[in-house]
Amino acid sequence: MSAKGFLKPKDDDFIPWTEDKLDVDAQKDTTFVYNSTPSLGLAAQRQKLPIFKTRDHILYMLEQFQVVIIVGETGSGKSTQIPQYLVEAGWCQEEGQMIGITEPRRVAATTLAARVAEEKHCPMGELVGYSIRFDEWFDRAKTKIKYMTEGILVREMMGDPLLKLYSVIMLDEVHERTAQIDIIMGLMKKILRKRRDLRVIISSATVDAEYIRDFFNANRTKDVSKDTAAIMSISGSNFSVEVFYLNEPCPNYVQSAVETVLKLHEREPPGDVLVFLTGMDEVDHCVTLLKERTSNKHSKHGLKIWPLPMYGSLPPQDQLKVFRPSLRGYRKIVVATNIAETSITIEGIVYVIDSGFVKLKWYNADTNVDALIVTEISQASAEQRAGRAGRTRPGQCYRLCREDDFQKLPLNTPPEMQRTDLSTAVLQLKALGIDNVVRFEFPSAPPSKNLMASLELLYALGAIDDNGLLTKPLGENMSELPIHPTLSKMLFSSTKFKCSREIAAIIAMLQIENIFIKPPGGQAGNRARVMKRKFEVAEGDHLTLLNVFNTYLKQKQWDIKLWCQQHFLKYKGLKRAEQLFEQLVRTLKRYDVPIQYSSDMDEIRRCIVSGLFPNAAYYHMSGSYRTIRGDIPLSVHPTSVLYTLKQPSWVVFTELAHSKKVHMKDITVIDPTWLEILAPHYYQKTTLQRSH
DNA sequence: GAGCACTGC
Numbered sequence: 001m002s003a004k005g006f007l008k009p010k011d012d013d014f015i016p017w018t019e020d021k022l023d024v025d026a027q028k029d030t031t032f033v034y035n036s037t038p039s040l041g042l043a044a045q046r047q048k049l050p051i052f053k054t055r056d057h058i059l060y061m062l063e064q065f066q067v068v069i070i071v072g073e074t075g076s077g078k079s080t081q082i083p084q085y086l087v088e089a090g091w092c093q094e095e096g097q098m099i100g101i102t103e104p105r106r107v108a109a110t111t112l113a114a115r116v117a118e119e120k121h122c123p124m125g126e127l128v129g130y131s132i133r134f135d136e137w138f139d140r141a142k143t144k145i146k147y148m149t150e151g152i153l154v155r156e157m158m159g160d161p162l163l164k165l166y167s168v169i170m171l172d173e174v175h176e177r178t179a180q181i182d183i184i185m186g187l188m189k190k191i192l193r194k195r196r197d198l199r200v201i202i203s204s205a206t207v208d209a210e211y212i213r214d215f216f217n218a219n220r221t222k223d224v225s226k227d228t229a230a231i232m233s234i235s236g237s238n239f240s241v242e243v244f245y246l247n248e249p250c251p252n253y254v255q256s257a258v259e260t261v262l263k264l265h266e267r268e269p270p271g272d273v274l275v276f277l278t279g280m281d282e283v284d285h286c287v288t289l290l291k292e293r294t295s296n297k298h299s300k301h302g303l304k305i306w307p308l309p310m311y312g313s314l315p316p317q318d319q320l321k322v323f324r325p326s327l328r329g330y331r332k333i334v335v336a337t338n339i340a341e342t343s344i345t346i347e348g349i350v351y352v353i354d355s356g357f358v359k360l361k362w363y364n365a366d367t368n369v370d371a372l373i374v375t376e377i378s379q380a381s382a383e384q385r386a387g388r389a390g391r392t393r394p395g396q397c398y399r400l401c402r403e404d405d406f407q408k409l410p411l412n413t414p415p416e417m418q419r420t421d422l423s424t425a426v427l428q429l430k431a432l433g434i435d436n437v438v439r440f441e442f443p444s445a446p447p448s449k450n451l452m453a454s455l456e457l458l459y460a461l462g463a464i465d466d467n468g469l470l471t472k473p474l475g476e477n478m479s480e481l482p483i484h485p486t487l488s489k490m491l492f493s494s495t496k497f498k499c500s501r502e503i504a505a506i507i508a509m510l511q512i513e514n515i516f517i518k519p520p521g522g523q524a525g526n527r528a529r530v531m532k533r534k535f536e537v538a539e540g541d542h543l544t545l546l547n548v549f550n551t552y553l554k555q556k557q558w559d560i561k562l563w564c565q566q567h568f569l570k571y572k573g574l575k576r577a578e579q580l581f582e583q584l585v586r587t588l589k590r591y592d593v594p595i596q597y598s599s600d601m602d603e604i605r606r607c608i609v610s611g612l613f614p615n616a617a618y619y620h621m622s623g624s625y626r627t628i629r630g631d632i633p634l635s636v637h638p639t640s641v642l643y644t645l646k647q648p649s650w651v652v653f654t655e656l657a658h659s660k661k662v663h664m665k666d667i668t669v670i671d672p673t674w675l676e677i678l679a680p681h682y683y684q685k686t687t688l689q690r691s692h
Numbered sequence: 693g694a695g696c697a698c699t700g701c
């Protein structure tokens with residue numbers, strides 16, 4: 001059955017291996033006692049889920065252990081069922097106590113809450129509720145099951161350090177190891193020492209279960225009966241997936257993916273295909289190649305192929321196409337970025353082709369910013385991708401590498417904490433009472449170089465003092481805002497420049513990427529360029545964004561969607577910017593910062609420098625920019641308004657994007673004397689003169 | 693001449 005060029009691995013259906021391993025471990029830790037309480041009032045449908053037979057087991061484990069790590073595949077129903085079991089078993093009987101469940105994504109929090117509310121036949125926000133930014137639906141008196149995003153729980157910890165509102169916290173999808181979940185786990189370990197009654201359920205899908213158990217296990221003796229954390233596993237309802245490898249390493253995975261699609265298409269029975277590549281360019285290229293190679297060609301099953309791209313920046317109407325079932329006589333080939341690994345699920349996929357690569361954020365301590373780098377995926381990630389083939393029936397996964405090389409891949413993707421800019425996380429930890437972040441028990445310690453760089457930045461911004469303590473009020477106020485510290489500094493210094501309203505607007509706009517729609521080439525492309533030019537100002541991108549935002553607000557009376565369309569602006573993006581803007585204004589008011597309108601563009605630019613001064617660059621005689629500190633060569637990003645204008649001598653930027661070159665994004669033209677005045681502690685006059 | 697995916701009182 002296997003397509004040519006692929007070797008069948010030794011009896012290696014990928015699903016059972018984690019499970020077997022973990023089951024053995026769980027058995028070692030404890031003797032299971034099943035109590036036989038009859039489960040009353042449960043819908044028959046719920047009882048059919050694979051998790052149901054382990055219901056009593058889970059409840060038993062929770063009585064024995066403070067922390068229970070549950071390893072289960074998607075489709076086991078753990079995210080919807082466990083909270084209900086807990087309520088049924090009386091874990092929320094105490095007045096006002098709840099079960100809290102964290103999710104890494106907003107959609108997960110809302111859709112899970114909706115499903116559980118439906119199963120419980122209750123209106124949303126009563127017994128079952130959710131809380132995500134800008135949208136919450138729960139009742140302090142009635143809600144017993146609350147789904148939320150991870151960030152929300154971190155915020156709640158700032159006001160309720162022992163999480164007294166909760167009797168059980170369930171952390172879902174912990175294997176994704178977001179920065180927020182690592183903060184939560186580190187703090188949770190401290191909370192558990194103080195609150196013996198609190199229980200934590202950790203749901204994870206991969207091999208890091210043992211690592212997490214050891215992290216939480218408070219038992220330092222050899223006597224396993226004293227363990228406080230244990231693992232149990234739940235089988236899912238996924239079908240088996242047969243895995244194939246290449247005989248020879250492949251030099252070009254896009255090309256190899258195309259060939260694999262074509263071979264598979266000719267030989268294998270009907271069923272849709274999902275191809276994993278790393279970025280938009282590769283996806284578009286692959287789709288083009290597939291279309292070229294297969295015009296009018298039918299497979300032996302009489303099928304034609306229907307290639308579709310899928311990535312985050314694709315217009316929503318095009319994204320929706322991948323969810324449509326294949327037309328009769330067609331085999332759907334979805335060519336996607338990592339978006340299809342966890343964020344979206346496409347039904348009907350039977351074949352997965354995995355390039356083995358992904359673009360990941362990596363912090364660069366030299367430039368002080370995150371860069372996107374094409375990286376080999378981990379084995380765990382590869383399993384997750386393969387699993388996408390087994391959702392409706394047994395599937396196949398073709399890995400575009402040799403099996404030997406696959407075995408050499410890291411088991412897990414490094415947690416976000418070890419890869420990305422830590423300044424926001426460090427500021428949050430300080431606000432959560434962790435004065436010495438170097439000694440904080442991170443589930444996985446970040447590189448100390450990165451930690452030091454973030455402390456240095458926070459110090460330069462004035463958020464922490466000589467002792468590393470949060471300054472009052474600046475550092476404390478900054479930690480409350482869900483934005484990068486350079487931006488929150490900018491916001492709080494806006495009082496001095498009497499332009500808080502405009503700075504809030506600029507920051508809100510910076511949170512939305514690609515506010516300008518770029519139609520694919522031709523006449524529309526030209527019109528879009530003309531429209532964009534209407535908003536552009538020579539001072540740079542920040543003031544251009546302010547211009548767009550202000551003009552948008554003025555249009556409000558009229559048909560705003562049409563206006564956005566005519567000006568090639570994303571209506572949804574602007575709508576969200578407006579929401580963010582209002583939230584920032586509310587926060588400012590809470591701190592008694594007056595909301596001041598300003599039309600003094602120089603003052604606004606000075607205020608921008610007061611936060612972005614660490615990201616300053618000058619025009620070098622070599623014809624490109626250089627960072628003032630470190631002398632790293634930089635270019636203007638093609639989306640910047642400065643790209644087509646005469647290159648100014650001095651700029652500050654918000655972000656860097658690494659591709660072939662390092663590009664500055666969202667730039668403002670500055671006067672170098674502002675750096676001397678606004679950041680004398682950071683730049684010495686001599687450095688600036690040398691650069692000039 | 694260029695954009696993995698998320699998130700946040």
